[in-house]
Amino acid sequence: MRAHAVWVIYASILAALLFTLLPLPLDWRGFRPDVAALALFYWVLALPHRVGVATAFTVGVTQDLIEGAPLGLSSPGLMLATLLLLYNYQRIRQFDLLQQSLAILVLMLLSAGIEQWLRNGIDVPSAPWAAVAGMICSMLFWVPTRTVLRHFRRYYEVY
Amino acid sequence: MSWIFSQPNKTGDWGSVIKPLFLKQNLISARFIVLTLLCLSILFIFREHPRVTAVQRGAVDVVAFTSNIVVAPFDAWDRLLESMRSRNALRDEVLRLQQENRVLKGQAQRLASLLSENARYKALLNSARDIEDELIAAQISSVSPDPARHLVMLDKGAADGVEEGQPVLGVEGLIGQIVLVDENNSRALLITDSAHALPVQVNRSGLRAIAEGSGDIDRLVIRHLAATTDIKAGDLLVTSGLGGRFPHGYPVARVTDVEIAAGDAFAVVSAAPASALDRGRHVLVVAQSSQFEGAAAP
Numbered sequence: 001m002r003a004h005a006v007w008v009i010y011a012s013i014l015a016a017l018l019f020t021l022l023p024l025p026l027d028w029r030g031f032r033p034d035v036a037a038l039a040l041f042y043w044v045l046a047l048p049h050r051v052g053v054a055t056a057f058t059v060g061v062t063q064d065l066i067e068g069a070p071l072g073l074s075s076p077g078l079m080l081a082t083l084l085l086l087y088n089y090q091r092i093r094q095f096d097l098l099q100q101s102l103a104i105l106v107l108m109l110l111s112a113g114i115e116q117w118l119r120n121g122i123d124v125p126s127a128p129w130a131a132v133a134g135m136i137c138s139m140l141f142w143v144p145t146r147t148v149l150r151h152f153r154r155y156y157e158v159y
Numbered sequence: 160m161s162w163i164f165s166q167p168n169k170t171g172d173w174g175s176v177i178k179p180l181f182l183k184q185n186l187i188s189a190r191f192i193v194l195t196l197l198c199l200s201i202l203f204i205f206r207e208h209p210r211v212t213a214v215q216r217g218a219v220d221v222v223a224f225t226s227n228i229v230v231a232p233f234d235a236w237d238r239l240l241e242s243m244r245s246r247n248a249l250r251d252e253v254l255r256l257q258q259e260n261r262v263l264k265g266q267a268q269r270l271a272s273l274l275s276e277n278a279r280y281k282a283l284l285n286s287a288r289d290i291e292d293e294l295i296a297a298q299i300s301s302v303s304p305d306p307a308r309h310l311v312m313l314d315k316g317a318a319d320g321v322e323e324g325q326p327v328l329g330v331e332g333l334i335g336q337i338v339l340v341d342e343n344n345s346r347a348l349l350i351t352d353s354a355h356a357l358p359v360q361v362n363r364s365g366l367r368a369i370a371e372g373s374g375d376i377d378r379l380v381i382r383h384l385a386a387t388t389d390i391k392a393g394d395l396l397v398t399s400g401l402g403g404r405f406p407h408g409y410p411v412a413r414v415t416d417v418e419i420a421a422g423d424a425f426a427v428v429s430a431a432p433a434s435a436l437d438r439g440r441h442v443l444v445v446a447q448s449s450q451f452e453g454a455a456a457p
Contacts (some may be wrong), residue, residue, distance in 0.1 A: 023302070054190060068338075069305060070201075070206055073198075080191075083188070125353040128306060
């Protein structure tokens with residue numbers, strides 16, 4: 001099974017990571033939707049044979065480098081969410097958009113929860129409760145992200 | 160190790176042309192476990208390992224460069240607005256700045272005489288230390304996207320003489336310290352980050368304390384001060400110089416609130432940073448402090 005146009009996957013995840021760099025006022029940073037994780041989750045759902053745990057690891061490490069956080073802080077949560085998606089992608093693909101969004105919210109909470117746990121373990125300040133609002137923003141961004149990326153996947157025939 | 164990053168179809172297990180209906184779950188779990196252990200070992204064991212910190216340092220310039228590109232359109236828009244300001248507004252600002260300059264010059268006159276007086280005393284005491292600190296002017300180019308942290312990117316790095324641990328000054332006082340330095344950029348941790356604490360002194364009474372970051376950009380907290388301590392709202396907190404990282408005498412914050420609950424042994428003191436941390440982009444890095452010359456680096 002040969003790969004086709006895989007660069008679209010990495011380009012879209014990279015673009016999503018650049019979204020993190022857009023300036024926001026200090027107190028609004030918590031509301032920024034985690035588009036990089038959404039893009040990752042989309043590609044795991046769409047092409048589970050291409051994008052998996054190793055990609056999640058790379059996305060997490062890149063996020064840590066962008067944030068200036070200790071290396072390895074974001075990866076475990078993202079990897080666990082990816083693992084759950086890999087085991088359940090056939091089911092989640094059948095969900096309607098609301099159910100999918102809620103599933104994504106649960107995955108976001110899970111991965112953020114693991115990150116908080118690690119932060120407490122190594123004495124890095126943990127996120128304020130306002131960060132939950134950011135996850136709800138992420139959930140609201142699931143449908144647009146999915147629609148745009150699906151368009152790209154079909155247009156460039158990524159498989 | 161290559162099996163971690165190779166695609167499942169390359170293992171020969173699903174080498175057919177037909178898309179597999181079920182993924183090879185053992186392989187996925189194995190990857191997950193190996194990579195999770197890798198993350199945990201970096202976090203808990205090798206966090207201070209030279210190679211790990213080298214990766215973090217090396218990323219600073221790349222992140223700063225990329226974020227400058229992302230921010231460029233916003234900056235251009237700001238500059239466009241700036242260039243369209245009216246003549247009158249500009250004239251008012253020039254007048255205001257001239258006024259401010261006159262006041263500052265007046266104060267500097269006094270400072271000059273005080274400095275020379277101080278130098279004479281130092282000479283009398285046979286101490287050959289310089290009076291002035293060496294400063295590097297820098298700009299805050301971006302803020303870390305992590306909402307839990309107060310980490311900023313500065314546009315000066317090792318090439319300009321910036322080193323880890325150096326204090327960073329705002330317009331009106333201390334705002335943070337350098338934590339990660341790359342060739343041309345560096346990251347600074349602000350004093351309000353909840354992982355930051357610094358030794359301070361009440362300017363009025365000389366009382367020493369530790370000012371901790373609260374996680375709010377406009378608030379520092381002092382705990383563990385006896386309820387009977389002489390400290391009140393309006394007191395200026397300056398760096399005490401203890402600990403050997405921040406030179407003595409830079410303004411840090413002004414006490415806003417002293418809360419003493421009845422029956423409690425300790426007061427909870429809140430203070431507002433002297434320099435507004437979320438405003439203004441121009442900062443100064445104290446490259447070399449006369450106070451610590453000859454002392455071992457902290």
